[in-house]
Amino acid sequence: MKPDIERLYRQMARMRFFEEAQADLWNRGLVPGEMHLGMGEEAVVAGVLDHLREGDALALDHRSTPPLVARGVDLASMLLEVMGEEEGLCGGMGGHMHLFSREHLAGSSGIVGSSAPMGAGFALAAQYLDQGGIAFSFFGDGAANQGLVLESLNLASAWKLPQVFVCKDNSWAITTRTRSVTGGCLARRAASFGMPSFRVDGTRVERVWTAAEKAVRRARAGRGPSFILASCPRMEGHFLGDPLLRVYKEPLKQAVEIGPPLAKAAFSRPLSALARRCGYLGNIGRTIATLGGERYLTAIDPLLRAARLVPEESRARIEEEARSEVAEAVARAMEGRRRHG
Amino acid sequence: MARMTFAQAVDCALETAMAADERIMVMGEDVTMLRRNLYVRFGPRRVRQTPISEAAFLGAGVGAAMAGLRPVVEIMLVDFIAVAYDALLNEASKVNAFSGGKWNVPLVVRAACGGGYGDGGQHQQCLWGMLAGMPGISVVVPSNPADAAGLMLSALECDHPVVFLEHKLLSDYWLDYLGGASRGTVSFDVPAGGAEGEVAKPPQPVPIGKGRVAAEGSDLSVFSLGVSLHRCLEAASSLAAKGIRAEVIDLRSVTPLDRELIADSARKTGRVLVVDEDYMGFGLSGEVAATVAEAGVEAAFARVCCEGVIPFARHLEEEALPNKRRIIAAALDLVSG
Numbered sequence: 001m002k003p004d005i006e007r008l009y010r011q012m013a014r015m016r017f018f019e020e021a022q023a024d025l026w027n028r029g030l031v032p033g034e035m036h037l038g039m040g041e042e043a044v045v046a047g048v049l050d051h052l053r054e055g056d057a058l059a060l061d062h063r064s065t066p067p068l069v070a071r072g073v074d075l076a077s078m079l080l081e082v083m084g085e086e087e088g089l090c091g092g093m094g095g096h097m098h099l100f101s102r103e104h105l106a107g108s109s110g111i112v113g114s115s116a117p118m119g120a121g122f123a124l125a126a127q128y129l130d131q132g133g134i135a136f137s138f139f140g141d142g143a144a145n146q147g148l149v150l151e152s153l154n155l156a157s158a159w160k161l162p163q164v165f166v167c168k169d170n171s172w173a174i175t176t177r178t179r180s181v182t183g184g185c186l187a188r189r190a191a192s193f194g195m196p197s198f199r200v201d202g203t204r205v206e207r208v209w210t211a212a213e214k215a216v217r218r219a220r221a222g223r224g225p226s227f228i229l230a231s232c233p234r235m236e237g238h239f240l241g242d243p244l245l246r247v248y249k250e251p252l253k254q255a256v257e258i259g260p261p262l263a264k265a266a267f268s269r270p271l272s273a274l275a276r277r278c279g280y281l282g283n284i285g286r287t288i289a290t291l292g293g294e295r296y297l298t299a300i301d302p303l304l305r306a307a308r309l310v311p312e313e314s315r316a317r318i319e320e321e322a323r324s325e326v327a328e329a330v331a332r333a334m335e336g337r338r339r340h341g
Numbered sequence: 342m343a344r345m346t347f348a349q350a351v352d353c354a355l356e357t358a359m360a361a362d363e364r365i366m367v368m369g370e371d372v373t374m375l376r377r378n379l380y381v382r383f384g385p386r387r388v389r390q391t392p393i394s395e396a397a398f399l400g401a402g403v404g405a406a407m408a409g410l411r412p413v414v415e416i417m418l419v420d421f422i423a424v425a426y427d428a429l430l431n432e433a434s435k436v437n438a439f440s441g442g443k444w445n446v447p448l449v450v451r452a453a454c455g456g457g458y459g460d461g462g463q464h465q466q467c468l469w470g471m472l473a474g475m476p477g478i479s480v481v482v483p484s485n486p487a488d489a490a491g492l493m494l495s496a497l498e499c500d501h502p503v504v505f506l507e508h509k510l511l512s513d514y515w516l517d518y519l520g521g522a523s524r525g526t527v528s529f530d531v532p533a534g535g536a537e538g539e540v541a542k543p544p545q546p547v548p549i550g551k552g553r554v555a556a557e558g559s560d561l562s563v564f565s566l567g568v569s570l571h572r573c574l575e576a577a578s579s580l581a582a583k584g585i586r587a588e589v590i591d592l593r594s595v596t597p598l599d600r601e602l603i604a605d606s607a608r609k610t611g612r613v614l615v616v617d618e619d620y621m622g623f624g625l626s627g628e629v630a631a632t633v634a635e636a637g638v639e640a641a642f643a644r645v646c647c648e649g650v651i652p653f654a655r656h657l658e659e660e661a662l663p664n665k666r667r668i669i670a671a672a673l674d675l676v677s678g
Contacts, residue, residue, distance in 0.1 A: 026521065026524070027524050027526065028526055029524060029525075029526025029527045032458065032459020032460075032520075032521075032527065032653070032654075032655050033458060033459035033460035033461065033464075033519060033520060033521065033653070034460055034464075034518075034519050034520075034521065035521065081653075084459070084652075084653055084654030084655055084656070084657070085654070086654075090653075092652065092653060092654035092657060093462075093650070093652050093653055093654070093657070094461065094653055095459070095460075095461040095653030095654075097460075097461055097463065097464070098461055098462065098463060098653065109463065110461065110463040110464055111420070111421065111423070111424070111463060112393050112421075113393070113424070142392070142393045143393060145392035145393050145394045146393055146394060146395075146396075146424065147394065147396045147397065147424065148424060173370070173371075173392065173393050174370065174371045175371045175373070175374040176370065176371055176373070176390050176392075178392075180390065181390060181391060181392035182392060239518075239521075240521060240524075241517075241521045241522075241523045241524055243514075243517060243518060243523070244374065246523065258377075261378045262377060262378060262381050264378070265356075265377075265378040265379070265381040265382040266381050266382070268356075268382055273382075276384060277381055277382060277384070280380055280381045280384050280385070281381050283373070283385075284373065284374070284377055284380070284381070287373070287374070
């Protein structure tokens, strides 16, 4: 089987433009609180969910909008929701971290790792009802160290649940380099629970698609869960306005705020520890530099990579259609917002 | 004395205590960045980054405390403690009793709590009532920088587990991270007296379990803590303009609860209003009512609390959390009734 690249690219473009629209609303102050975008995860989401069938379930994390866009949830109703409007998908009660669509059997959570057991429950119901459905759980590499994720891998394996675990590995757990707090390899860890474990370049949609095809086929055949570890960039930091990215983008402005207390701490008594402290100071600087540097590595932008696989004439058309679909949703959402208040 | 933000005051208390006591160490997710000033001074041995594994590192905090360390375990937001609840409910809170009083758990759990910046019902809960429901654990909720520093010092000196809750509206860095304050297009109702204030240098301990009369009055007693305390003080000024003198009491600790102070004030005014940002049912507000009843004080009672899941939408959230309008309405009801 070969993937339909144009269909995948269309989904990726829809997700990206939707995320850009959310970023714009957030920057304008129309979206309260945090905003975790899934920019950089498009290839993973599109490659996996291209195999979704009606009746399958989605358990999502705090970056839930791209999968919901791919799933076909009304875009304007999601935009209204993240703006806290009554006409939004969840009546303004959920917000972007807690988006639920019952008709799509899709739920999300802001608690790290909780999409794994929720997905196991969706898969248990699917197995029990025996109507051919399966469940997808999306979470990050940081979540892979949560006990409830590890317990769910075991449960799904022991019960042969029709579940696909998708770990979006952006190598960061907020400001922590995941490898500095992770023992062993995540792909091997999942395999040790007795399930196939696929390690793919999550910036290449066609590769994700191929791995997911095997995982989904296995789940539908009743042979149990699989694990997909897909590496991808975190293009907008942990959340919009990520303070560490700001340090990278506006070093002088931020240095005024962050610098003096750090210098004071480094020079506090006893001074004998100064050399060591300068080393710690360097660690913080390095973390910021790495985090910020990745933002600008557009070479690994999954959207650009997928674009190269699409013939020029269809690419322009696909992008144009996706852009106008999102623009139309924004217009509808803003109209709904005005009507309401 | 020095002027400090709430966050600086807590850092200052930790820094003072860590410099004096080698056994104190801090661990939690992203603490290298969140507590970077402590990290630069004390290094990775004492300021330790953890994986997102609350059940493991809070549980490890209990074991480390039993084995002689004095860990400060950070559960970024108190909502996240749910996945690690066993460590508190069945381990930390029980070791002293199970060992016949021979073994203590000098553990401080630090977490941010509270709402008012549009982060929804999984990131803005208070949960101090639920936490305080466990025998063997103290829960403190400072409402200003001086109390924050003082209660942190006392928590670090305590031989039993203490949960230290830091309201996010009082901490600029949390509003920056979670409220997106940097975009400049959103605003929050931050109580000035809570976010910044005078702190003794070096900071002085504030006893755990002792409340404080924040405003004297004789017509009704208003018990509160955290950000709600400031909403009560604002309401009290408006009530004063109507000739109603409200006594506002900052409980500061949920447990041990300052029952004596509660009973004394209730006896004096005969009217009790509890303003609690935590859930209404089975929590602090009911506990205050029980305290008054058990003391044999006859008093009219009302409460303004959070009654359900905290809505995401800002206008719904504002109504769900205790606000000045609701406090004034409840107070007027009590006084006229």
